[in-house]
Amino acid sequence: xxxxxxxxxxxxxxxxxxxxxxxxxxxxxxxxxxxxxxxxxxxxxxxxxxxxxxxxxxxxxxxxxxxxxxxxxxxxxxxxxxxxxxxxxxxxxxxxxxxxxxxxxxxxxxxxxxxxxxxxxxxxxxxxxxxxxxxxxxxxxxxxxx
Amino acid sequence: xxxxxxxxxxxxxxxxxxxxxxxxxxxxxxxxxxxxxxxxxxxxxxxxxxxxxxxxxxxxxxxxxxxxxxxxxxxxxxxxxxxxxxxxxxxxxxxxxxxxxxxxxxxxxxxxxxxxxxxxxxxxxxxxxxxxxxxxxxxxxxxxxxxxxxxxxxxxxxxxxxxxxxxxxxxxxxxxxxxxxxxxxxxxxxxxxx
Ligand code: SF4
Numbered sequence: 001x002x003x004x005x006x007x008x009x010x011x012x013x014x015x016x017x018x019x020x021x022x023x024x025x026x027x028x029x030x031x032x033x034x035x036x037x038x039x040x041x042x043x044x045x046x047x048x049x050x051x052x053x054x055x056x057x058x059x060x061x062x063x064x065x066x067x068x069x070x071x072x073x074x075x076x077x078x079x080x081x082x083x084x085x086x087x088x089x090x091x092x093x094x095x096x097x098x099x100x101x102x103x104x105x106x107x108x109x110x111x112x113x114x115x116x117x118x119x120x121x122x123x124x125x126x127x128x129x130x131x132x133x134x135x136x137x138x139x140x141x142x143x144x145x146x
Numbered sequence: 147x148x149x150x151x152x153x154x155x156x157x158x159x160x161x162x163x164x165x166x167x168x169x170x171x172x173x174x175x176x177x178x179x180x181x182x183x184x185x186x187x188x189x190x191x192x193x194x195x196x197x198x199x200x201x202x203x204x205x206x207x208x209x210x211x212x213x214x215x216x217x218x219x220x221x222x223x224x225x226x227x228x229x230x231x232x233x234x235x236x237x238x239x240x241x242x243x244x245x246x247x248x249x250x251x252x253x254x255x256x257x258x259x260x261x262x263x264x265x266x267x268x269x270x271x272x273x274x275x276x277x278x279x280x281x282x283x284x285x286x287x288x289x290x291x292x293x294x295x296x297x298x299x300x301x302x303x304x305x306x307x308x309x310x311x312x313x314x315x316x317x318x319x320x321x322x323x324x325x326x327x328x329x330x331x332x333x334x335x336x337x338x339x340x
Contacts, residue, residue, distance in 0.1 A: 115244075115279075116243075116244065116279060117242075117243050117244040117279075120243075124278045124279070129278070130278075131277055131278065132276050132277060132278070133272065133276055133277060133278060133280065133282050134278075135282060136272075136276065136282050139276070
């Protein structure tokens with residue numbers, strides 16, 4: 001499925017075909033993709049069965065063409081294959097996405113938290129968790145809305 | 147003082163400020179006072195700060211150390227970048243929860259007597275960063291002596307904080323750091339006492 005948003009090509013890919021798609025894009029003669037600019041996730045709690053979306057930003061340097069690859073997955077089976085073999089730079093970005101969204105990257109050499117403290121026991125960007133610090137008890141009046 | 151030439155020595159004595167001598171008994175060839183006062187005076191006027199600057203407040207500290215404000219005038223020109231030689235831990239900036247154990251380790255490594263100055267809203271209370279990743283005030287992990295509010299505080303405020311620390315150092319009893327009360331206070335922060 002292809003669509004255009006904000007002047008960028010969007011491609012939806014099922015998780016099982018992700019690696020194939022990336023390899024095809026890397027080998028595509030007219031606009032070979034060389035760079036994984038960014039890798040992140042989005043949480044849509046209302047989309048049943050597709051709560052998490054992993055987004056890959058790709059860049060073809062020779063054609064200066066950017067495109068977005070999206071993989072929708074269910075939150076209770078949040079697993080996608082790793083891109084570490086395709087792009088070495090994916091390593092830390094996948095760790096970050098795991099850290100904040102709990103997405104598991106199958107085949108990742110070292111899937112640990114990277115930005116948050118190691119003792120953290122949840123994935124803070126998932127929308128069921130409050131953004132505020134839960135340990136504060138002095139902000140309970142009407143101005144802070146707690 | 148600003149804009150005028152200050153002679154380094156000579157007649158214009160009132161321009162050069164030195165610390166008053168403590169109360170005591172003076173006679174020809176002797177001066178007697180209590181050890182507390184002399185040591186307090188020496189400590190207060192030679193505090194070696196360890197700057198723990200993590201964000202924007204740290205920039206304000208740089209101005210404080212610069213020639214316009216010049217913390218050196220208060221005997222603190224010697225910044226110590228090793229905690230073992232520092233007397234005053236100046237925490238300036240946002241401390242994330244991941245940083246908290248490191249801050250605590252730095253505090254642990256400092257030798258007694260030691261003081262802590264918490265500069266800025268972030269270090270005092272988490273400031274605007276009321277969020278899962280930021281420590282809501284450094285006093286959750288280490289004891290703080292003086293808080294300087296502001297986001298960021300001006301260099302004058304930081305200097306005032308240092309002067310307040312100097313007053314604490316000057317008036318502190320020499321036995322305070324050995325007292326049970328002090329040990330209990332450290333233990334309440336889970337800091338090991340020997
Ligand atoms: S208190 Fe304000 S100026 Fe200071 S570190 Fe926090 S956000 Fe920056």
